[in-house]
Amino acid sequence: MPVILGIESSCDETSAAVCVDGEMRSNVIANQTIHEAYGGVVPELASRVHQQNIVPAVQQALTRANIRKEQVDAVAFTRGPGLLGSLLVGVSFAKAFALARQIPLIEVNHMQAHVLAHFIDEPKPAFPFLCLTVSGGHTQIVLVRDHFDMQVVGQTTDDAAGEALDKTSKILGLPYPGGPLIDKHARLGDPKAFQFPEPQIPGLDFSFSGLKTAILYFIRDHVALDPDFVGNNIDDICASVEHRIVTILLNKLKRAALQFNIKDIALAGGVSANSGLRQGLTELGQQLGWNTFIPKFQYCTDNAAMIAIAGYYKYLNGDFVGQEIAPLARMPF
Numbered sequence: 267m268p269v270i271l272g273i274e275s276s277c278d279e280t281s282a283a284v285c286v287d288g289e290m291r292s293n294v295i296a297n298q299t300i301h302e303a304y305g306g307v308v309p310e311l312a313s314r315v316h317q318q319n320i321v322p323a324v325q326q327a328l329t330r331a332n333i334r335k336e337q338v339d340a341v342a343f344t345r346g347p348g349l350l351g352s353l354l355v356g357v358s359f360a361k362a363f364a365l366a367r368q369i370p371l372i373e374v375n376h377m378q379a380h381v382l383a384h385f386i387d388e389p390k391p392a393f394p395f396l397c398l399t400v401s402g403g404h405t406q407i408v409l410v411r412d413h414f415d416m417q418v419v420g421q422t423t424d425d426a427a428g429e430a431l432d433k434t435s436k437i438l439g440l441p442y443p444g445g446p447l448i449d450k451h452a453r454l455g456d457p458k459a460f461q462f463p464e465p466q467i468p469g470l471d472f473s474f475s476g477l478k479t480a481i482l483y484f485i486r487d488h489v490a491l492d493p494d495f496v497g498n499n500i501d502d503i504c505a506s507v508e509h510r511i512v513t514i515l516l517n518k519l520k521r522a523a524l525q526f527n528i529k530d531i532a533l534a535g536g537v538s539a540n541s542g543l544r545q546g547l548t549e550l551g552q553q554l555g556w557n558t559f560i561p562k563f564q565y566c567t568d569n570a571a572m573i574a575i576a577g578y579y580k581y582l583n584g585d586f587v588g589q590e591i592a593p594l595a596r597m598p599f
């Protein structure tokens with residue numbers, strides 16, 4: 267009955283979770299609001315806030331799980347990819363905790379963990395399945411053959427989908443983080459009000475930089491004619507941009523499903539919190555006879571529960587690392 271403490275600090279969320287024999291007992295997430303004033307994550311500030319938050323987050327995760335630190339059997343932590351200074355805080359804490367308690371240390375790849383979030387609750391997808399992993403830094407279609415046998419079969423050649431949403435919100439003058447605000451406005455707007463181009467990228471890869479430029483020029487040209495254009499059309503603009511991003515993602519996912527002849531299709535990463543994408547995948551799945559898997563909101567954006575569940579499966583495999591382990595800003599599967 268292993269008790270796993272999971273630690274996540276790859277970007278601007280400090281999170282700790284406790285998993286007991288594969289069951290998630292707690293998942294504490296401390297958000298960093300300091301970045302709002304800067305319109306994006308400031309790496310140096312993020313690592314300083316992680317230092318302040320890490321001990322209280324772990325203490326709270328243990329308390330909520332009703333577990334004493336002496337009962338923890340292993341510590342799983344995000345090794346990468348992410349901001350190096352942020353990762354360093356979580357990695358150092360995990361190493362110190364494991365050393366003090368003389369328990370095993372488990373490294374976790376953050377992008378694999380987003381996929382493994384599907385193994386926290388029922389229903390769990392069956393192998394092999396395809397997972398569209400969409401976050402602020404990544405856009406990937408992953409072929410998942412087993413818990414740790416994953417292959418990226420398509421990915422973005424430039425910006426990530428979340429980055430496109432965040433940059434659009436910046437162009438529109440909305441505060442950071444933009445994704446959830448675009449979602450909110452989009453619910454009130456007409457997705458067909460404005461047409462944005464769909465990039466023609468071969469195979470299963472994506473591109474979002476051309477779309478970002480198209481949005482920038484569209485806003486610039488309309489504001490030149492009508493200074494109130496954005497204020498008067500914010501809902502329709504957000505709905506139209508979101509609609510285009512969702513169709514780009516789902517068209518490639520459909521192509522991948524046909525190519526690999528797979529009908530178990532999952533969604534993961536921060537952008538999977540988007541209501542338009544969730545609804546779009548559900549509808550497409552019904553149309554094509556897919557079994558679709560959409561994570562609960564608290565497991566979409568960055569969280570330590572996904573690190574703890576990945577750690578649980580690695581614990582069962584006896585897959586541990588030593589104290590010499592260092593974080594990695596870039597970390598392929």
Ligand code: KG4
Binds near residue numbers: 277403445535540541
């Ligand atoms: O996975 P995540 O929390 O962090 C990374 O690993 O990057 O993803 C963050 C991304 C941001 O781009 C954020 O704007 C986006 O997820 N996001 C959303 C929503 N909630 C978060 N995008 C659209 N709609 C949402 N509701």
Ligand code: ZN
Binds near residue numbers: 380
């Ligand atoms: Zn993430």
